[in-house]
Amino acid sequence: MWRFTLNTDSTAGKVIRTLGTILFFMGIFIFPSWVTLLLGSALLFFFRAFEIIAGGLLSDLLYGVPIPSLLGITFLTTLIFVFLSIAVFLIHRRLLV
Numbered sequence: 001m002w003r004f005t006l007n008t009d010s011t012a013g014k015v016i017r018t019l020g021t022i023l024f025f026m027g028i029f030i031f032p033s034w035v036t037l038l039l040g041s042a043l044l045f046f047f048r049a050f051e052i053i054a055g056g057l058l059s060d061l062l063y064g065v066p067i068p069s070l071l072g073i074t075f076l077t078t079l080i081f082v083f084l085s086i087a088v089f090l091i092h093r094r095l096l097v
Helices: 011-030 033-047 052-063 076-094
Strands: none
Touching: 011 033, 011 052, 033 052, 033 076, 052 076
16 A cells, blocks of 8 residues: 655655744744644654654643643643654554555
8 A cells, every 4th residue: 555654864854844843833833723733743643753742842831721621731732742642653554644
């Protein structure tokens, strides 16, 4: 079966990953939270870019407030990215992209 992978060994793969990571971290300040979540998910899925966890922590430190309906969790974005990272790490080989 055909799988789409971006080779991070090539120069183009490194440039795309670097630009995507820069856009992700700039997006924390510029874009709505759902755009940042989608961009972080794409980076994690295509490049296994685990630096999105640091971006989630930065986002929560800047904008996070306790959510009473979720038992006062302040670091919701960080938890979403951690669980997403674990899921991608465990099932990445089985997913056809």
